[in-house]
Amino acid sequence: MTKLKWGMIGGGKGSQIGPAHRLGAQADGLFEFAAGALDHDAEAGRAYAAELGVRGYADWQEMLEAERGKLDLVTVATPNATHFEITKAYLEAGFNVLCEKPMTMTVEEGEEILRVAETSGKICAVNYCYSAYPMVRQARAMVRAGEIGKVRLVVTNFSHGHHGDATDADNPRVRWRYDPAMAGVSGQFADCGIHALHMASFICDDEVETLSADFASTIPSRELEDDAMVNFRMAGGTVGRLWTSSVAIGRQHGFDIQIFGETGGLRWASEQPNQLIYTPMGGRTQIIEKGEGGLHDDAARLSRVAIAHPEGFPLAVANIYVDLAAAIRGESRDGLPGAEAGLRSMAAVHQAVASAKSGGDWVDARPPMFR
Amino acid sequence: MTKLKWGMIGGGKGSQIGPAHRLGAQADGLFEFAAGALDHDAEAGRAYAAELGVRGYADWQEMLEAERGKLDLVTVATPNATHFEITKAYLEAGFNVLCEKPMTMTVEEGEEILRVAETSGKICAVNYCYSAYPMVRQARAMVRAGEIGKVRLVVTNFSHGHHGDATDADNPRVRWRYDPAMAGVSGQFADCGIHALHMASFICDDEVETLSADFASTIPSRELEDDAMVNFRMAGGTVGRLWTSSVAIGRQHGFDIQIFGETGGLRWASEQPNQLIYTPMGGRTQIIEKGEGGLHDDAARLSRVAIAHPEGFPLAVANIYVDLAAAIRGESRDGLPGAEAGLRSMAAVHQAVASAKSGGDWVDARPPMFR
Amino acid sequence: MTKLKWGMIGGGKGSQIGPAHRLGAQADGLFEFAAGALDHDAEAGRAYAAELGVRGYADWQEMLEAERGKLDLVTVATPNATHFEITKAYLEAGFNVLCEKPMTMTVEEGEEILRVAETSGKICAVNYCYSAYPMVRQARAMVRAGEIGKVRLVVTNFSHGHHGDATDADNPRVRWRYDPAMAGVSGQFADCGIHALHMASFICDDEVETLSADFASTIPSRELEDDAMVNFRMAGGTVGRLWTSSVAIGRQHGFDIQIFGETGGLRWASEQPNQLIYTPMGGRTQIIEKGEGGLHDDAARLSRVAIAHPEGFPLAVANIYVDLAAAIRGESRDGLPGAEAGLRSMAAVHQAVASAKSGGDWVDARPPMFR
């Protein structure tokens, strides 16, 4: 099986996201890194591409022209505000695209991407990589198989404390998150909250229909929220609770989710991702281990090493690429988050902002095209 | 030091709460169990009192008359709807009272108790026993000492899954919780949520001013809520998030609290009550152990055995009695929850119900007399 | 049911062990604290007894004469080297005795106590209080019921770091532990190790037959060991591994035990005593909670409050008194550790010392009278 050809926009020298995607694409030997427009500085981008041994370009436009028909997949890992333009252009030019989240800045752009992806017939995936952990897939498969009954309640948090220092007001790596000029309408909810909201939908196999939000800027100098609570209801009636914060000092990467059904409950946490905690109603809590016998297929196939040998975040990203490789080769991968997921997130962000501004009114969380 | 004389109303044979209070009162040798009206069945109550070797009475009225001036403290552990009447009568008759929560069913009753307690000059305590864990006192003392700076955010949960079985609709031990005729205006929030709300106030040393609630009956046959989310704001500006549920299958007794300040964060969980987790901003997470050197006074004095020898729930109840004994002897114990705490809880319950019915409107959480 | 009368030798003002026993005896209302020879200083002892409201004595001899026939139980909580003489005298005088561990300093003394206890017909219990945690009783009952098959292997640790400071050489609270003149032949193994060894026998319902020991004084100025490893074999063939240390800085009270049988494994840890971890062979790890439905009788009856309300060390001590009260009233309590357990510990200590001195030779761990 020859390797698929892969290119990247963004992810230049010193970025966190570049190495994560290169590892994700290359870890399983499925993709060959072939080309990149890696930096907004054309020279730096070309130099870094040369260092990495791939074809380098000054910008995404140049790369699009030169690589047309030569790449099986392009990853877009540029600043958020550019995702829409680049993703759209590559899809229209016939590339498959993996776009970093958020897919777009507005709902209208999201609807546009969805239309372009459908028209082009190309894959447009969005990197909701937490959904690709084996134990998240196990949770989803258990819910689908009815193993906890109809889901009554889903509770999820994505809270950290890395923006808890008020004196960081001038730290450019932090400040932009709370500046509408750069971050758009939402700070913490758009950054981390949508991962949690996506996962709630993903595991429950259901869509968020309505929501009510309470946003706070606990550091008063911030224009956008650094803490948010979003209550929601899913189409199937499930009640949802989502808390996200960037001032929760002591939480490092507190992304967790609990799913409570009629006949059982599940818990998963991103800092201990290889275990899924399951309690059947009236029974004892059990620890489901990545790699144990009898897992659902989607969980079993995404494990690489034996039970209790932990697999972490970079391999969850790699799992997105595993599913992309399969999808590019024509196999169905319904766990791969696509443009619709990206659009739904963006609608939820904008509606949560509206709700918070209104003092918590319940609003329709869906994109207009799905109402 | 002679033992104080103690009596109990309720807590009859087979109850959970009776042994908990008897252990709490007797564990440290501070109180002598002297009298009781232990059962709504007069005969059973007298027989059980005889078995326990104390003076027994047919009902609380009989006991009030007979024990006037003979008891240093009476504990009221009867069904919720009777707390008001009994507590009021005993206070007026010159007894000190420890009342189980909820102190009353209505706000008006709560205001009345507060007035009677003040007029009588007697102690009226409410059994918010979680607040008496040594590590909860440590958290409160750290907040007061400014060790985490001004508190920006407090997040607390009290969620279990013991009412998760829909077929329990006819189980009398469960059903009454969701029946307004017996439970009043609120189910899960009034039962467990107010412990969490009290603890938020207690540790932050601040009062809840406004709130917005989302209630759900995830088991549709229930008239009252079995799951609730309450967002709130404290007088000092602290943002609050409180989730409580009785259908969270797999959570046994998930009462925990996180307090995030300007310069640090704290975490405590009732299932592992002997540790307090502390993270100074920019530093490493530390584990503070009950019994370690250098604890704040209020935490140190309420520990009985050495570091890492766990102390549990019954001794938290006992700590309430430790503080009561001190208060009865005239020492100041500002950590002892009193009638004001009981009243504030009741106001919060009623206002949360109103908010939830209105679709989440922000309402004043305070009792009218404190607005 | 009238309360049983209880007296204590030792446990004077400021001791840790006095309050623990008073709480243990009084928590459940089973014993009335009636008399004490509480201090080696006669005046101080009498004064403290008066303060506690009990009959006070200058020394144990005076108390023995005065209380003959008046007490249902006497607890011996004096310095280790005096346990033998006092326990023996009280048994011979017709008292039931609860002796702190170690029961004696020599094997011969232990054999003597066992004989005296048998002759007198009185109860001689030894305070291996960890064995009275509900979840330890559950483990033992599961083993007896064959739920993990024949036990192949038991692994236990009791390690802390509270003697890890070499500059403590002059601290009298630490120094005596490593001084043969005061502590006898063994330091850490005799102090903590025998709790672990007793628990291995207790849960496995089997006796240690042979052992091989490796002792170390990791702080060179210490004459006795501060770290020990003891391998052993039980009568039924079970392999045992026991590590104990007082220089394991960072372990607070690291007493845990793992039991591995033909068809399952169990784990319990004293710092989280309300859970027992169970893995059936080929199945998932399960969390057994104190207070859950379906526990074995001995575990169920020793729980006081509902599931997930933690109970801790003082209530494990109280459970010893619960079983003593039952035994005094003539009910059988086979879980109550008696003189034989005290004797076997002492034999194991002396034989481990001999083995360690020989470079790890395997030796008979049993008291001569049981060989």
Add this chain to the structure above:
Amino acid sequence: MTKLKWGMIGGGKGSQIGPAHRLGAQADGLFEFAAGALDHDAEAGRAYAAELGVRGYADWQEMLEAERGKLDLVTVATPNATHFEITKAYLEAGFNVLCEKPMTMTVEEGEEILRVAETSGKICAVNYCYSAYPMVRQARAMVRAGEIGKVRLVVTNFSHGHHGDATDADNPRVRWRYDPAMAGVSGQFADCGIHALHMASFICDDEVETLSADFASTIPSRELEDDAMVNFRMAGGTVGRLWTSSVAIGRQHGFDIQIFGETGGLRWASEQPNQLIYTPMGGRTQIIEKGEGGLHDDAARLSRVAIAHPEGFPLAVANIYVDLAAAIRGESRDGLPGAEAGLRSMAAVHQAVASAKSGGDWVDARPPMFR
């Protein structure tokens, strides 16, 4: 930077170890997989090589001749008994080699490999991959920097229960481990124990000098041990305790290590590899997180993603390749386990067997050439 060329012997279709090495070599884009003799079945090996897109060979001899001078590194992942012959031949032919553990079956072979590696000037690394976890490197660096003082005691376990089923006697994947004809002189200690022993040396930066062993075949049909305890002393005087088991049902992959020094203690566990637990003497336990600021260099450079994004076992293997790539390019990497480590492990295995047979005699654990 052009990629280094890499080949593999063994790791054929369906093996666990093949994918782990391919991921390890390719994850960071440092090596290009170029050639392989992947299967003892020549046809199957060639076919799998073709499928993977690399040059395929019938056996290691054919590959050695054909690839001489063309590969920068060869990984030997064949059955244990063949490691010596293949590793020796490749070193002599001028290849750098990464050999799976155990490097050899006998001490003499180990000494031979060490000599050949030195003579050839080539790199001979052994895959003690656990030593390449960032937090293990942090522990080692802290010990070296004196942050816990002189190490008094190291306690390590590597115990699982995956061979706990006695009816597995005929399961070929299990049976060979306990059959001297295939596994050599030792079962569980040679399989898992040597990882733990290596890590003790690695973190303490010291060598095991003497040891005493207790082996048991808890499943009686096994000729080799399935459970072992090894006490040891290091050259610098550190006391060591090592327990390893394959019948510890309920432990999945229980590899952990605790290091206790004069001024602090450290703990690390392979199932939660991204945290290192540190307790300064007299202070609070702290959680050191992979990726936090201020880590020692060797820990910082081997982290790929941000704090609290877990990295797992496959990336520890990848870290071995990171260090190999650097070493091949001429940079010093003193953390890379080499032939000496492989030899020391083999000597310890053989001496532990001798000690266990003698009833626990203390023996010299060192290879003859280092005595």
